Amino acid sequence: MTTPRRSDQTKTAILRAARERFAAHGYERTTIRAVAADAEIDPSMVMRYFGSKEQLFDAALAVDLRLPDLGAVPARQLPATLVRHFVERWEGDPADDALLVLLRSAVTNEQAAARMREVFATQVAPALAAAIGPERAARTAGLVAAQLLGLALTRYLLALPPVAALPPEDLVNGLAPALAATLAG
């Protein structure tokens, strides 16, 4: 029986607007005034509900990769499964900008970088450990993350033409062999 406060609506509107701005322009270029305007409320409400710009940012950084149980995936399909999952995650729900927020901000903001490392340590590394065993997991997961983040970087943030233009399925076919080589060790 959670008491439904009317303000929850406003609060989520702010968070939604904040995610959009942070995802599109990064931490420093995003102003509280702009977020408030998007949410159609006064800037001071942002402070009341989130305390400060930093805390608002922190709330916008919540990310769940929703990785499936990789231990249940046949080794041969592992590379393609990984690429496909992340491509879908990036391109799936346009309203779910959390991943973009994290990556874009982590490059210039230490707070976001720390969160990135945390997501890696608590979500990526363990998931991969279930598939290839704990010994090689850390190192291999690092290299896998490098390749997947490299894809996201060049496709969604830099928009390198050859990478940005590729249809999703070509991405899977193009990167899966490379991932396979890394996973094989």
Place this chain on the structure above:
Amino acid sequence: MTTPRRSDQTKTAILRAARERFAAHGYERTTIRAVAADAEIDPSMVMRYFGSKEQLFDAALAVDLRLPDLGAVPARQLPATLVRHFVERWEGDPADDALLVLLRSAVTNEQAAARMREVFATQVAPALAAAIGPERAARTAGLVAAQLLGLALTRYLLALPPVAALPPEDLVNGLAPALAATLAG
């Protein structure tokens, strides 16, 4: 016989300080006042010599990857050669921050992103075309760039522990097979 103006010294001091700041903190967090303080001159001098913060930034973005003639490299050694070249390029001369400036800023600054695409189109893609032929060059170069930039991202910007801790030679051994798979197509 270029007349050696005394101000050239100051100008390069400014550019050097600007590169350091841009590389460490990105475009928006870098202030002209801080750059001027590092160069031990007045902020207004920065304006006089470079016109504006944007133009100073533009000057700091000049990058030469110094890629060797990849057509002369045996196909088998191509992957390792590429990884080694870039790792050395990143870690070689600490005073040469241009690469870091470019990558760090390109994520939140469209001007830098455009420069990144330009560097890719004029330096990376042609160099690779010399090694694997022009037909597959663009697409393959894109995927190669994704992997190499992914490495730089996770190692130098995000500092993901497993990637940042790897000795350079392990990076080469770890990523070369993946690159080989991509190059093989």
Place this chain on the structure above:
DNA sequence: CTCTCATGTCAACAGCTGTTGGCCAACAAT
């Protein structure tokens, strides 16, 4: 109706930003 508290607005603050123009000192050429 009245009291109360949650929800929201308004105006202002202090600080930092890029940028500008006026002024000063040193030096080279006449």
Place this chain on the structure above:
DNA sequence: ATTGTTGGCCAACAGCTGTTGACATGAGAG
């Protein structure tokens, strides 16, 4: 010695930033 030019500093501007506190308004409980 006088002039013009170059290299440099200082003080100030207008704009935007995060943040704050005082004040209005609405609804719901007694």
